[in-house]
Amino acid sequence: MCFISFIILFMISMLCFYLSLNCLLFDSVTFIEWEVVNLNSSSIVMTFLWDWMSLLFMSFVLLISSLVIYYSREYMSSDFNINRFIMLVLMFVLSMMLLIISPNLISILLGWDGLGLVSYCLVIYFQNVKSFNAGMLTALSNRIGDVALLLAIAWMLNYGSWNYIFYLELMKMDYEMMIIGGLVILAAMTKSAQIPFSSWLPAAMAAPTPVSALVHSSTLVTAGVYLLIRFNMLIDGTWMATVLLLIGGLTMFMSGLGANFEFDLKKIIALSTLSQLGLMISILSMGFPKLAFFHLLTHALFKALLFMCAGAIIHNMNNSQDIRSMGNLATHMPLTVSCLNVANLALCGMPFLAGFYSKDMILELVLMSYTNYLIFFLFFFSTGLTVCYSFRLVFYSLTGHLNCSSMHYLSDEGWTMLRGMMGLMIMSIVGGSMLNWLIFPVPSAIVLPLFLKLLTLFVCIVGAVSGYTISNVSIYFNNKSLLLYNVSVFSGSMWFMPYISTYGIIVYPLKLGMASFSGMDQGWSEYAGGQMIYYLLSKYSNYYQIMQGNNLKFYLLTFTLWMVMFMVLSVT
Template sequence: MNHLKYSVCFISFIFLFLMSLLNFFFMVYFIMNNMIILLEWEIISFNSTSIIMSILLDWMSLLFMMFVFLISSVVIYYSKSYMISELNLMRFIILVLLFVFSMMLLIISPNIISILLGWDGLGLVSYCLVIYYQNLKSYNAGMLTALSNRVGDVFILMAISWMLNYGSWNYIFYLEFMNNDWEMNMVGSLIIVAAMTKSAQIPFSSWLPAAMAAPTPVSALVHSSTLVTAGVYLLIRFNMLLLDMFFFKLLLLLSGLTMFMAGISANYEFDLKKIIALSTLSQLGLMMSILSMGLPDLAFFHLLTHAMFKALLFMCAGVIIHMMNDMQDIRFMGGVSMYIPLTSLCMNISNMALCGIPFLAGFYSKDLILEMVSFSNLNLMIFFLYYFSTGLTMFYTFRLLMYLMVNDYNLMSIYNLYDEDYVMLKSMFVLLFMSIISGSFLSWMIFSYPYMVYLPFNLKMMVIYVSLIGGLMGYLISNMGIYSVNKFIMTYNLSNFLSIMWFMPNLTTYGLSYYFLSFGQNLLKSIDLGWSELYSGYGMFKILKKYSVFYNIYQINNFKIYLFSFVIWMTIILFMLLFIN
């Protein structure tokens, strides 16, 4: 049985890896020849409205598919070792493949109906993966993830019904026309809200750290290139429609605040996976904000480079958590670079790429984004949010490195730390290679013309200044004694506010979700199981039951009935005779 499980794992890995290579060659061919292929299959037609399954193959969809296939193949190979004690490994692999299939459906769809299929598929399979370890925490996290994403599904459905005005759901043909039609800006605003739920922008942020209840390979896949980037990808496709809208200005503000909030919360967090999840949230805020400034190519560029080093970061975290007997608290770790040097190397390089250290993957996209921010005519608040959030990225990264790699060996008991799990290491080295080269290779591939951003020297060096200050602060805070840390935290209330994402879970999870669900439960009790039950199904049943008992007595020809009725009739006749006399 084990042999079968591992062979399925290996076959899935080979298939996805080959698909990634195939997509790469196709993508190069399409870019060279400036090609786009649109395939259509009409499923049903009614009243001049057709439901069409469409496939759009252009350089963007092929490049994104290549990255998703590569990361998912590596994650499945990694799972072979990470999930070695899992009895239902086949189920896990099938769920991951379903997840990848849903993402493919979303990537290649120029049609909003088929986008909904992929969108809903992602929501459903992510729920199944988050509740994979069947305990109360996982169930709660899964329900929160599913409900938050369901809001986005509703908005997509509303956009579908609104697009009936055009007689087709192939939005890709209508973008320019919609842009000039104020009424159709409604579709744009609905799509923005849907994308905000999937990409966990304020006020829908609380589900993303909660989804860390899933197994680590799932986190590596979901939080790098699939589920959370679906919203960003959708907005990249709808970008032409969204440039002049008020909602886009609102999105710029909310995504900037998301970036800022996630950066601050990561500095107060002690759970290894949640720190990386909050880092993902911060980068999603960066993608969304640069998208709302009207630079979709840059957002796509950062989306792809981020996918590589974030998947690697999660994999390294998975190895460390495994060796610590599934403990995730960074306060009990320390000095691991002495014992697992190869994993530590991968983790450090992916962290450096995240910070935007020059000539790693993250540098090419992040530096260009921040330079374009300096170049644009935005107000001081947005400028501050961008640069301060970049500094916070360095801050929490250095804090993490100090706790894990540099600080004293701080374990509770003796653990078996070893660096010889070659299945995990091989899968991590693939992503390590990509984390180093993907930035430069994508910058040649996506931008066919050189970007020249001319800025004053200090503004040009601003990224380096902010990064250095952030890194220095992270180093100092991590090395401070307990009293200094208390000074840094300042007051309990403020640290409480900053550490739990500005009370976002209380507002959305325990607030809105709880009240909506309890309201639904009351409706169920009083209407579905109450009035409507009494006056429809159950009420009818009671009336019929009463009558059937009554008729049953007649049916069995009971002598007492006839005797009783004879007595009654005789009494009535006697009374009548007496009355007549």
């Protein structure tokens, strides 16, 4: 089933890519309306939007999905229920397809909820307590966005149709449309895990690694950014854009800082996803939706590759994810490590790899834009932190000394996994330049002073040197400073957001429920209700029993009086 799914998805991906090239070349958009049900004067119509953006995004999602399924053929080979796993992944991809091609809020909600429900099933796939907790956190965080979309659907009734694409430009300063824009931003923030909804993204690492590769590259977390790209007209130039810019910058900074204190291999890559999502949302809120979309596509390629390489390494390390137990893997797993290095360098923005074209353009446009010092600092410091944790990962896993058991069997995984990784490695090398030519056919010359032009390169070099050197030094010098320890705990725990999202939200309602239960259910309502009635009935029953017990004369007298009263009343 894996191989058949791979072939079908790959062929559809190539078809979508060809159609997107046609749309770009002829500047065409196809709008399809399918009448599902027609009953009397009512009709239910499904609408689909085929333009260059939706088709290009679909082709990338399907390409990555096909390679991930091919990779799962070996990665999940020991699973007895592998066909069930593949079916879940295909449902996940289908939900994403529905979301991408929908210009209608109702059908977007179908895809949006499909992603949420199937992601819950995939996160709890390895059935243990950690997976269940992570799945519940993921599902409940995303429910906030679902409710925001439902409210947006209710507000769209003001316009007589849910096809938002007809109204965006015409009604963008309308009060109702501003409310819809705010609700869409809230929905996108939950799905793309922006502050304060960030804690579910690293928790979702409980899912199998192929699922992580799919979720963190092109499907679940990118749905929010894609929705904002479609609704960018409502955000541009408003106060909501300023708030979104700040939130995106803080998310980028927080996740970059947290990744430098993390030792779980998958969590480091998850936090790097969070950082890149913050970057996309920040540049989108500055008024560059095409550039955000460009980075969305390039990021999808190298992030899927990073997770696939991480999965191969975890398999070899006897299911250990701690980077401190790795080291000198380049000697034992040269092909896997080569793929990991390419993905890592693309993430850092190494010239002429996929990430360079989008990240470099983003940072240069930030230098050209009217931004304050805070936003400038968040963009460039976060870029430095990205390179810092990437080279920290290089030090701990690829160079240094081998820290695992002496009785190990480290080698490159089977060819099925390697083929899947090498397919994405090629795309991580050539994908950026190819997309640059397609999305921006006219070359953009960004003219800046020499020190600003070289600032990006300088920040990357300083970040790389810092990451590698600090990792090297920290092995030999164990720091006992309480201040630095507190900083590392605060940063490494994502500014305590997982605690706030779980314990912080649960504890007060539970305490209130306990007070209500003991004070009302087991207190006054019980005393004045059930218990009081029971007490009074018991008391009067005992009284009547004493009166009537062993006293035949009294019993007959009361019976006679009752009969007389009954006859008098019946006559009247």
